[in-house]
Amino acid sequence: MNTDSIQFRPARSDDRDRILAVHLDAFGNDEGPVIASLLEEMLDDPTAEPMHSIVAESNDMIGVRSL
DSSP states (O other), X not given: OOGGGOEEEEOOGGGHHHHHHHHHHHHHHXXXXXXXXXXXXXXHOGGGOSOOEEXXXXXXXXXXXXX
């Protein structure tokens, strides 16, 4: 992959499904659903603010880092 084609940007609300999919893929069939569920709870929790999520996007695919 050419690193020049990777763009870093703040995550948007319309990235949510793709962010969850990245976590499901990363943690596999056993842990993935548990991790994705925890992530959904965190994303919906107003006490988790401020939350900073950054995605790396290349060819309409993303990778995620939440801080």
